[in-house]
Amino acid sequence: MARVKQSVSPAMRRTPGERVYNIFNIIFLSLFALICTYPFYYLIINSLSDNSAAAAGEVTLWIQGFHLENYKTVLGLDGMATAAWISVARTVIGTALTVMASAYLGFMFTQQKMWHRSFWYRFVVITMYFNAGLIPMFITMKNLGLTNNFWVYVLPAVVQPFNIILVKTYIESIPASLQEAAEVDGANTLTVFGRIVLPMCTPILATVAIFSAVGQWNSFQDTLIYMTDSKLYSLQYLLYTYINQASSIANSVKASGTVNAAMLATAATPTAVRMTVSVIVVLPIMFVYPFFQRFFVKGMMLGAVKG
Amino acid sequence: MQTVPTMNGEASLNANGGASVVGEANSAPASGPTDRRAARKARKMAEANNYNKKHGFRLFLLVAPLLVMVVLFSYLPLFGWVYAFFDYQPPIPLSESEFVGLQWFEMMVQNKAQLQTIGQVMLNTFAMSGLNILTSFLPVIFAIALNEIRAKWFKNIIQTLTTLPNFISWVLVYSIAFAMFSSTGMVNDLLQNLHLITEPIKFLDSADHTWLKMLLWGLWKGLGWGSIMYLAGIAGIDPELYEAAQVDGANRFQQIIHVTIPQLMPTYFVLLMLSISNFLNNGMDQYFVFQNAFNTKWIQVLDLYVYNVGMGQNSLSLGTAISMLKSLVSVALLLIVNWLSKRTRGVGIV
Numbered sequence: 001m002a003r004v005k006q007s008v009s010p011a012m013r014r015t016p017g018e019r020v021y022n023i024f025n026i027i028f029l030s031l032f033a034l035i036c037t038y039p040f041y042y043l044i045i046n047s048l049s050d051n052s053a054a055a056a057g058e059v060t061l062w063i064q065g066f067h068l069e070n071y072k073t074v075l076g077l078d079g080m081a082t083a084a085w086i087s088v089a090r091t092v093i094g095t096a097l098t099v100m101a102s103a104y105l106g107f108m109f110t111q112q113k114m115w116h117r118s119f120w121y122r123f124v125v126i127t128m129y130f131n132a133g134l135i136p137m138f139i140t141m142k143n144l145g146l147t148n149n150f151w152v153y154v155l156p157a158v159v160q161p162f163n164i165i166l167v168k169t170y171i172e173s174i175p176a177s178l179q180e181a182a183e184v185d186g187a188n189t190l191t192v193f194g195r196i197v198l199p200m201c202t203p204i205l206a207t208v209a210i211f212s213a214v215g216q217w218n219s220f221q222d223t224l225i226y227m228t229d230s231k232l233y234s235l236q237y238l239l240y241t242y243i244n245q246a247s248s249i250a251n252s253v254k255a256s257g258t259v260n261a262a263m264l265a266t267a268a269t270p271t272a273v274r275m276t277v278s279v280i281v282v283l284p285i286m287f288v289y290p291f292f293q294r295f296f297v298k299g300m301m302l303g304a305v306k307g
Numbered sequence: 308m309q310t311v312p313t314m315n316g317e318a319s320l321n322a323n324g325g326a327s328v329v330g331e332a333n334s335a336p337a338s339g340p341t342d343r344r345a346a347r348k349a350r351k352m353a354e355a356n357n358y359n360k361k362h363g364f365r366l367f368l369l370v371a372p373l374l375v376m377v378v379l380f381s382y383l384p385l386f387g388w389v390y391a392f393f394d395y396q397p398p399i400p401l402s403e404s405e406f407v408g409l410q411w412f413e414m415m416v417q418n419k420a421q422l423q424t425i426g427q428v429m430l431n432t433f434a435m436s437g438l439n440i441l442t443s444f445l446p447v448i449f450a451i452a453l454n455e456i457r458a459k460w461f462k463n464i465i466q467t468l469t470t471l472p473n474f475i476s477w478v479l480v481y482s483i484a485f486a487m488f489s490s491t492g493m494v495n496d497l498l499q500n501l502h503l504i505t506e507p508i509k510f511l512d513s514a515d516h517t518w519l520k521m522l523l524w525g526l527w528k529g530l531g532w533g534s535i536m537y538l539a540g541i542a543g544i545d546p547e548l549y550e551a552a553q554v555d556g557a558n559r560f561q562q563i564i565h566v567t568i569p570q571l572m573p574t575y576f577v578l579l580m581l582s583i584s585n586f587l588n589n590g591m592d593q594y595f596v597f598q599n600a601f602n603t604k605w606i607q608v609l610d611l612y613v614y615n616v617g618m619g620q621n622s623l624s625l626g627t628a629i630s631m632l633k634s635l636v637s638v639a640l641l642l643i644v645n646w647l648s649k650r651t652r653g654v655g656i657v
Contacts (some may be wrong), residue, residue: 025456042487056496103643104373113363115366129638130638131384132385132387133613133631133633134610134617136384138623139384140383159376181467194650216473219476237478240596274482278479289474
């Protein structure tokens with residue numbers, strides 16, 4: 001039985017040519033996976049290694065002269081704590097609001113009875129295909145008083161047509177009889193939403209949540225455009241400024257203490273500062289990512305089926 | 308407002324759906340209990356309809372606050388396009404700015420130096436988008452290669468590892484690029500330690516091959532992620548097609564060419580159309596972080612140019628004018644592509 005089943009699989013028959021192909025295939029895929037991940041590994045081992053060894057380019061495979069001084073230095077840098085707090089806050093608040101709005105609007109747009117439903121649905125979806133552009137957007141935000149305001153990180157991202165389409169399509173695949181039964185029992189629209197539909201939407205909402213959280217965490221452009229107040233800088237923006245100014249930071253660290261040989265090994269070099277900040281910024285994603293991968297792969301597939 | 312007298316309610320209902328029933332009941336000659344029953348039925352339906360209408364409007368009110376946000380953040384900025392017709396120099400308000408008509412649009416083409424810059428920016432935009440479109444088949448190949456692996460754990464690991472770069476920001480990509488390819492970076496260290504080179508190669512601070520480098524970074528970041536769609540597509544292919552191909556004596560490569568690839572074409576086509584309609588929208592994050600004094604000529608795509616002009620040089624009106632043209636051309640492109648798609652495939656992409 002098993003054999004019959006296997007012979008169906010396109011990968012089963014093994015001529016010598018195919019075996020060579022298999023080997024090449026595996027080598028090619030492994031190589032690309034290595035190229036995709038080694039840089040992360042390189043950053044981590046170098047940020048933990050003796051800085052003089054790291055500067056000499058000797059740390060390529062494993063940590064040499066383990067120490068945590070770089071992290072102490074970087075976490076103590078001006079603005080680091082504030083930026084981390086801003087990034088966490090915008091990720092949490094932004095994701096929560098986006099998920100709630102996507103679920104709510106996605107559901108409401110399935111309600112046939114809504115006044116001019118299809119018009120309003122299009123009214124929202126069309127915004128996916130055009131935008132006014134960067135400068136008009138900036139002027140509008142400025143006129144709305146949202147520049148140098150935390151809420152500019154969150155509010156424009158709340159209603160996202162793509163997420164709404166995803167949720168709406170998903171809800172439409174749930175049998176309508178469930179909602180009807182609840183309505184017969186006297187539930188109103190909002191009760192149906194909260195008690196019946198919302199709990200069933202978990203997989204698609206998880207996808208939306210991940211996209212939104214990653215987007216919020218990674219966003220860099222909005223800080224660049226809307227913020228001049230350093231108290232509102234996000235971690236990504238701070239990283240960008242550190243990459244460009246790392247040598248001056250390292251110098252100020254060196255100048256601030258008495259330098260001796262032992263300290264020199266752990267004193268921050270520009271490279272060490274850059275790498276350490278990078279690791280701090282990327283770490284949350286690397287931790288969260290493997291757990292949620294199956295969700296967004298599923299979510300992407302939902303999108304793909306839709307076309 | 309519809310709670311006032313039934314007559315009013317019925318009259319207003321005449322305009323739509325249930326109203327015809329009322330009209331019929333009224334126009335029928337009055338005779339006996341059957342008619343009264345019909346009238347009662349009609350009134351009930353009208354009431355139900357009235358309720359439905361109110362209910363429908365209430366549903367609308369429930370989403371209205373969010374629609375207001377759409378207006379604020381998507382539609383209101385469109386009115387910002389008027390800044391393109393003024394000489395707007397903050398902090399002077401628009402009402403006191405001078406109306407200059409199409410001056411900014413003319414300026415783009417009048418001045419020779421400006422025209423040259425715009426030309427270069429368009430060239431860069433077209434080159435980067437073009438290269439992306441030319442390499443858009445790579446995720447398909449990657450997905451097919453990955454699908455050929457039988458060991459599920461290996462497949463999963465490769466997929467997880469190759470999609471990881473998609474989830475980091477361009478700033479981090481730049482940080483990685485710096486660690487790897489700057490003149491003191493890992494690659495130069497390695498090459499020098501091996502005595503292959505004596506002078507560090509300037510991977511980042513040079514104008515050479517900027518387009519190619521940007522393409523490669525884009526592929527590094529997006530290839531694994533891009534293949535997920537196609538993997539989903541492959542998973543959806545009917546196994547009977549493969550069986551039939553095997554019965555016909557097709558080997559593995561023939562099966563790929565005659566079954567897998569044709570089956571993936573619709574997905575590929577949709578994504579290709581989308582990337583064509585996004586031809587002018589390269590985004591700016593990638594180019595902004597990689598931009599420096601050496602490569603700025605070759606890296607400045609339209610989005611980055613708008614930023615550099617508008618925010619960097621503080622010419623908000625000129626920036627708006629360019630933004631506006633870009634948005635209009637993008638929408639036109641989308642409509643053309645959508646029309647083409649409808650003509651050739653019968654289905655639009657929008």
